Amino acid sequence: MTPEEFRDAGHQMIDWIADYRANIDQMPVRAQVRPGEIKNKLPTSPPETPETIDRLLQDLDQIVLPGITQVQHPMHFGWFPSNASLASVLGDIASSGLGTIGISWESCPALTEIEQVVCDWMRQLTGLSEQWEGTIHDTASTACLTALLLAREQASGYSQNAGGLQSMSKPLVVYTTEEAHSSVTKAALLAGFGKRNLRLVNHDITTRAMLPEDLKARIEQDIADDFQPTAVVASVGSTGVTAFDPVAQIAEITSQYKLWLHIDAAMAGNAMLLPECRHLWDGVEAADSISWNPHKWMGTILDCALFYVKDPEHLIRVMSTNPSYLRSSVDQQVTQYRDWGIPLGRRFRALKLWFHLRLDGPEAIRNRLRRDLDNARWFASEVAKSPDWQVVAPVTLQTVCIRHQPDGFQGEALNKHTLAWVDAINQSGEAFMSPAKIDDCWLARVSIGVETSTREHVKKLWDLIQSSAVQTLK
Ligand SMILES: Cc1ncc(COP(=O)(O)O)c(C=O)c1O
Structure with missing residues (x-):
């Protein structure tokens, strides 16, 4: 590839990334593929002759994107915030x-x-x-x-x-x-x-x-x-x-x-x-x-x-x-x-x-971190004041560990219930969070802090959580 060819393909690539980030909230958060599905869509032998950037971008859309759990999605509350700020993407490029x-x-x-x-x-x-x-x-x-x-x-x-x-x-x-x-x-x-x-x-x-x-x-x-x-x-x-x-x-x-x-x-x-x-x-x-x-x-x-x-x-x-x-x-x-x-x-x-x-500048980064801390405190207080819900660990930063424990649910029954409502949310693609086991008891970890996650997203998550927990009891 010559620098001139790179310039053309590179402009398309940057546009593709910008569109991807601008529309990420339209995609399911968790990858909606089965094991082996991506691999089966790819040729088993390498190409002999050059392909075009258009073909590659098409494959990014059709093959790669469905195979991505969108950790930059504002409804991603799993594992830990793994932000890839676009300013830093430029540095990486x-x-x-x-x-x-x-x-x-x-x-x-x-x-x-x-x-x-x-x-x-x-x-x-x-x-x-x-x-x-x-x-x-x-x-x-x-x-x-x-x-x-x-x-x-x-x-x-x-x-x-x-x-x-x-x-x-x-x-x-x-x-x-x-x-x-x-x-x-x-x-x-x-x-x-x-x-x-x-x-x-x-x-x-x-x-x-x-x-x-x-x-x-x-x-x-x-x-x-x-x-x-x-x-x-x-x-x-x-x-x-x-x-x-x-x-x-x-x-x-x-x-x-x-x-x-x-x-x-x-x-x-x-x-x-x-x-x-x-x-x-x-x-x-x-x-x-x-x-x-x-x-x-x-x-x-x-x-x-x-x-x-x-x-x-x-x-x-x-x-x-x-x-x-x-x-x-x-x-x-x-x-x-x-x-x-x-x-x-x-x-x-x-x-x-x-x-x-x-x-981006440190001031904006600090403001964002403070926003996330505030959202975590708000979310924890909503959970704590709701019947049958508990915040099960101190909320020091932006991780909120919660459990839904209706009357009579303990031990294995409670574990099954927790995993069921968390899985239902994750499978829906509407939001994503990770369960974690502490002292043999499952809980749901809500890790707040994606760059684009606002209070509205946290509110939406709380609605989803409550309805999923109730639905799975039926
Ligand atoms: C407390 C702690 N230490 C270490 C790690 C590992 O980080 P890395 O993926 O950079 O090795 C993690 C990852 O989540 C973590 O939460």
Whole structure:
């Protein structure tokens, strides 16, 4: 494709995206296809000769769109807000068009230095002190894995340069709670700690936040049993009910016992753009690493996960490999982001955050987050004052966990009822929310925060919920 052909096709593509976003509320929220349906519509062998952009756009309309659960739809209340602001889409397009490789500072100085600048902007926007330096990973899962590798190497005195974990005399232990995201367990397993050395600390039954006294007791027990306590992963906004582990109290314990403290704030870190929410991670300055995803509620298109550390030297010591073919004359003066994470080649991810911050502006982003918090409070109060309805977890941010419990419904009957009314809404395509199981009891999670979701959409959802719950009783 020549630049001129690209120009023509590109204009059509941008128009297609703009139309798609403008009309998204006309589409069913959940993909209305059966497993295999999309694949069956595609040829089994690749094309030999070029096709036209028109044919491709037609297939986007006819084959791809039905196979998409529309997370940008204003009636999407599932999982978590995964906004892809159009400002950040432009940055992503610029990144693709530039086609940089990001394997070293020299391969694209702008990639490195804009990443440094936007990470610092985000640090300032969330009220973190100057002791933090950041980078952009693909996801919070990668950030957590990186954090646990750093913890492992700190605790083991850089065992990777000798016999690795296999040479350690004591098993290294990681602590989190069962409320933590599954990526924490995955990171602990991939970092070589082993399931037997992952402790699920007790949590408060109402707030679902980690109990620091239980953390301390487990650490002391492990020391007595000849284990080596190594790291704590605290959730600042857990996935299920957006629970907040008490960071300040946990940090006191991790500094007393010299454990690494990683803060997983994947979704809720975005709330820290609002000064009034920052008390939710009080004590964060005492952590060793922090990550969150602007690609969630804030709305910088996926993939964009911020990862901050206080000690980049340690990070580089663990991650650096320095192959000779990447040496350059400025190595001593520049940041080599390949040494700040796992991959060598890196996309120019900073551009989407740069575009987002510059074209939308933090003030508008903050206003939107405040609107969502307000909508969540309104929705929770409507639910709480309705007979047979309960809000089943504290509403700290924009996640509202609810249950419809008519007289006589308990245990399995209640679970069946909850799943039935949630499924009915999801199948209808009118709205989407995700059920979640807590203490063996299903609930419906309403996660508010799509960029285009207004109070009207939340009201419409509440009407749908009430009628679906009543209908499924019949
Ligand atoms: C608290 C928490 N941590 C981690 C993750 C994983 O995020 P990612 O998809 O960026 O790996 C999620 C995803 O929802 C999450 O809610």
